[in-house]
Amino acid sequence: xxxxxxxxxxxxxxxxxxxxxxxxxxxxxxxxxxxxxxxxxxxxxxxxxxxxxxxxxxxxxxxxxxxxxxxxxxxxxxxxxxxxxxxxxxxxxxxxxxxxxxxxxxxxxxxxxxxxxxxxxxxxxxxxxxxxxxxxxxxxxxxxxxxxxxxxxxxxxxxxxxxxxxxxxxxxxxxxxxxxxxxxxxxxxxxxxxxxxxxxxxxxxxxxxxxxxxxxxxxxxxxxxxxxxxxxxxxxxxxxxxxxxxxxxxxxxxxxxxxxxxxxxxxxxxxxxxxxxxxxxxxxxxxxxxxxxxxxxxxxxxxxxxxxxxxxxxxxxxxxxxxxxxxxx
Amino acid sequence: xxxxxxxxxxxxxxxxxxxxxxxxxxxxxxxxxxxxxxxxxxxxxxxxxxxxxxxxxxxxxxxxxxxxxxxxxxxxxxxxxxxxxxxxxxxxxxxxxxxxxxxxxxxxxxxxxxxxxxxxxxxxxxxxxxxxxxxxxxxxxxxxxxxxxxxxxxxxxxxxxxxxxxxxxxxxxxxxxxxxxxxxxxxxxxxxxxxxxxxxxxxxxxxxxxxxxxxxxxxxxxxxxxxxxxxxxxxxxxxxxxxxxxxxxxxxxxxxxxxxxxxxxxxxxxxxxxxxxxxxxxxxxxxxxxxxxxxxxxxxxxxxxxxxxxxxxxxxxxxxxxxxxxxxxxxxxxxxxxxxxxxxxxxxxxxxxxxxxxxxxxxxxxxxxxxxxxxxxxxxxxxxxxxxxxxxxxxxxxxxxxxxxxxxxxxxxxxxxxxxxxxxxxxxxxxxxxxxxxxxxxxxxxxxxxxxxxxxxxxxxxxxxxxxxxxxxxxxxxxxxxxxxxxxxxxxxxxx
Numbered sequence: 001x002x003x004x005x006x007x008x009x010x011x012x013x014x015x016x017x018x019x020x021x022x023x024x025x026x027x028x029x030x031x032x033x034x035x036x037x038x039x040x041x042x043x044x045x046x047x048x049x050x051x052x053x054x055x056x057x058x059x060x061x062x063x064x065x066x067x068x069x070x071x072x073x074x075x076x077x078x079x080x081x082x083x084x085x086x087x088x089x090x091x092x093x094x095x096x097x098x099x100x101x102x103x104x105x106x107x108x109x110x111x112x113x114x115x116x117x118x119x120x121x122x123x124x125x126x127x128x129x130x131x132x133x134x135x136x137x138x139x140x141x142x143x144x145x146x147x148x149x150x151x152x153x154x155x156x157x158x159x160x161x162x163x164x165x166x167x168x169x170x171x172x173x174x175x176x177x178x179x180x181x182x183x184x185x186x187x188x189x190x191x192x193x194x195x196x197x198x199x200x201x202x203x204x205x206x207x208x209x210x211x212x213x214x215x216x217x218x219x220x221x222x223x224x225x226x227x228x229x230x231x232x233x234x235x236x237x238x239x240x241x242x243x244x245x246x247x248x249x250x251x252x253x254x255x256x257x258x259x260x261x262x263x264x265x266x267x268x269x270x271x272x273x274x275x276x277x278x279x280x281x282x283x284x285x286x287x288x289x290x291x292x293x294x295x296x297x298x299x300x301x302x303x304x305x306x307x308x309x310x311x312x313x314x315x316x317x318x319x320x321x322x323x324x325x326x327x328x329x
Numbered sequence: 330x331x332x333x334x335x336x337x338x339x340x341x342x343x344x345x346x347x348x349x350x351x352x353x354x355x356x357x358x359x360x361x362x363x364x365x366x367x368x369x370x371x372x373x374x375x376x377x378x379x380x381x382x383x384x385x386x387x388x389x390x391x392x393x394x395x396x397x398x399x400x401x402x403x404x405x406x407x408x409x410x411x412x413x414x415x416x417x418x419x420x421x422x423x424x425x426x427x428x429x430x431x432x433x434x435x436x437x438x439x440x441x442x443x444x445x446x447x448x449x450x451x452x453x454x455x456x457x458x459x460x461x462x463x464x465x466x467x468x469x470x471x472x473x474x475x476x477x478x479x480x481x482x483x484x485x486x487x488x489x490x491x492x493x494x495x496x497x498x499x500x501x502x503x504x505x506x507x508x509x510x511x512x513x514x515x516x517x518x519x520x521x522x523x524x525x526x527x528x529x530x531x532x533x534x535x536x537x538x539x540x541x542x543x544x545x546x547x548x549x550x551x552x553x554x555x556x557x558x559x560x561x562x563x564x565x566x567x568x569x570x571x572x573x574x575x576x577x578x579x580x581x582x583x584x585x586x587x588x589x590x591x592x593x594x595x596x597x598x599x600x601x602x603x604x605x606x607x608x609x610x611x612x613x614x615x616x617x618x619x620x621x622x623x624x625x626x627x628x629x630x631x632x633x634x635x636x637x638x639x640x641x642x643x644x645x646x647x648x649x650x651x652x653x654x655x656x657x658x659x660x661x662x663x664x665x666x667x668x669x670x671x672x673x674x675x676x677x678x679x680x681x682x683x684x685x686x687x688x689x690x691x692x693x694x695x696x697x698x699x700x701x702x703x704x705x706x707x708x709x710x711x712x713x714x715x716x717x718x719x720x721x722x723x724x725x726x727x728x729x730x731x732x733x734x735x736x737x738x739x740x741x742x743x744x745x746x747x748x749x750x751x752x753x754x755x756x757x758x759x760x761x762x763x764x765x766x767x768x769x770x771x772x773x774x775x776x777x778x779x780x781x782x783x784x785x786x787x788x789x790x791x792x793x794x795x796x797x798x799x800x801x802x803x804x805x806x807x808x809x810x811x812x813x814x815x816x817x818x819x820x821x822x823x824x825x
Contacts, residue, residue: 045659046659046660047659072376080529164518189781200652217673292666
């Protein structure tokens with residue numbers, strides 16, 4: 001019997017194949033994720049970035065259908081994790097949640113072999129709330145009293161930063177600039193909770209610190225905020241603490257972002273972005289974030305995050321230039 | 330006082346509920362397992378289980394996570410004593426005499442006294458927490474950089490107890506350790522120091538791979554060299570303690586409890602200094618110090634009690650001030666906050682049920698660990714019967730994996746191997762490696778506290794003796810150095 005598969009059938013066959021191929025090509029490209037994803041966090045477990053990462057990742061896992069493993073890759077104030085992400089394969093299986101300072105301060109402050117702004121930014125989960133705190137029994141009740149005292153006694157006010165050159169230093173520099181000079185001394189520490197300890201023990205007079213380590217203490221009355229240095233901080237504003245944006249015209253911004261290596265396919269990045277958005281839209285997640293992390297928990301997509309990062313980096317670079325903190329002048 | 334007892338009873342009522350009891354048990358088992366595995370510390374165990382706590386109630390979760398924390402202290406001892414591989418910093422000192430005891434067939438006794446001492450130390454610290462927590466909170470606030478620095482100097486001086494026969498080699502060893510502690514990030518400027526562009530060195534040379542190499546890998550290499558059977562079966566010995574051993578351990582346990590509890594109140598001091606001080610103290614107070622380093626049970630009883638007392642006492646700054654005493658406690662703090670509980674002075678006031686339940690569970694956890702570990706001692710000790718052709722590769726594999734797992738860093742693997750070889754060569758010339766290992770940790774703490782103190786005083790060195798506390802500790806240091814000289818001079822003058 002002659003074959004039924006004449007030329008007509010083969011043309012039909014080829015046509016069908018072509019249609020099927022064109023229809024399924026985009027679906028095949030998004031074969032992600034098929035195995036666990038690693039999220040590098042450059043700070044110790046239990047810290048605010050780490051907690052934010054864990055809480056958010058726990059929800060994103062469900063959307064993506066694969067576990068997200070948090071890997072605390074500490075070192076260099078968060079740099080090690082970002083560098084490891086930068087050098088990883090852009091297949092979407094290595095991402096990081098990092099504090100903004102790695103992208104906005106470090107590029108000009110230290111010699112970096114790469115440009116972190118080239119990372120594929122997935123989105124932002126929160127922005128830090130910063131304030132200037134003194135001990136509750138300090139003689140200064142307002143920021144003006146603090147500044148007056150500081151100017152009258154140059155070099156006597158001691159403040160604790162979070163180690164190296166970071167946001168607390170930038171904030172203090174901008175404050176001092178806005179009031180036409182005040183000499184103060186800085187004690188280096190290893191981070192937010194040590195800053196609070198130094199303040200409580202009276203070893204330093206003031207700290208510029210974020211909400212996570214300070215919340216329990218200012219709510220308990222052991223320390224007092226004199227100035228809000230981030231763009232806003234509703235809880236403190238309600239108590240009458242002035243905003244640095246309004247009073248002095250500056251603010252310190254620090255966005256924490258989730259990012260992948262440069263060149264990560266847009267389809268993968270978009271999928272991570274929508275998983276992040278879904279997580280941040282969930283009220284339980286938000287509740288946990290507000291309690292556990294406590295900063296300004298707000299979702300921002302990748303594009304907006306990058307725009308903000310670039311803006312903040314430029315602004316902080318200006319401050320750094322004036323202070324002579326550029327690695328390569 | 331009656332009020333406190335009432336609240337404590339209430340806490341026990343909650344902690345003894347079957348669910349919470351199960352969490353304590355689970356945490357203790359996981360903690361012990363995590364402590365046994367070299368390189369994987371309690372931080373990893375707690376961090377991994379944190380998301381689980383979302384599904385459970387807050388009290389139960391915290392109970393479980395705390396149990397992991399001090400369970401790991403128990404677990405770390407097992408590998409230190411049996412195979413000379415310290416699971417983490419706190420067990421490093423235990424290796425020195427504990428392992429020697431195991432080689433003499435008293436491994437079971439070492440583990441047993443470690444378990445008992447840890448229980449007593451932990452319980453003591455918990456009692457202190459119950460009775461005096463609010464008063465003791467301020468201790469943490471009195472230890473600023475100058476006092477810290479003074480304590481570190483004391484620690485460095487006490488390292489002479491680990492120098493072995495030659496004091497000169499001991500000094501060289503300590504200086505080597507200080508040199509090794511320099512690479513990393515500068516605390517004041519944040520700039521990298523001696524990292525040679527290697528990102529993995531930004532956090533400094535990691536302590537855990539170094540001690541795993543210096544103790545564990547060295548031991549394997551040395552035994553292979555001697556071509557000895559790792560342990561002859563008849564030297565396993567009994568696992569029960571002789572009355573002499575119990576008598577010898579009594580005072581070290583008492584002193585260890587006090588020492589560990591005291592140090593636990595000071596955030597940031599770390600586990601190395603308390604155990605070093607305990608060992609040095611026991612050696613100095615012993616009637617025959619030459620036994621130390623060769624299997625003196627006091628060298629196990631003291632440090633082990635100290636590190637468990639420290640672990641439990643470190644909860645005090647956490648509960649009262651909301652200040653984490655160490656990175657591991659910081660993870661616990663995170664777990665607290667994630668579950669809506671903010672540690673600090675107001676936790677006692679706002680959520681007393683929870684606080685007392687956790688405190689009661691601390692005591693129960695210590696008890697569970699004692700019950701779990703004592704009978705298991707004879708099982709653990711049987712590990713020694715495994716022929717070394719199987720044991721060595723297994724230990725080596727565990728050590729290498731443990732080194733990698735800490736930071737996902739291949740550099741750490743190279744460190745384990747390099748220091749293993751170094752330790753092996755050091756043994757050949759009787760070069761003591763303990764001082765080097767300990768200054769690696771104490772060095773950065775000393776430097777940081779000195780630089781912080783000088784930042785505070787704008788360069789005025791007088792700040793180091795700024796108050797009665799720092800001045801007296803520095804005075805003790807001076808005495809520790811001068812006294813032996815005085816004694817030597819007096820002895821020379823006497824026969825004349």
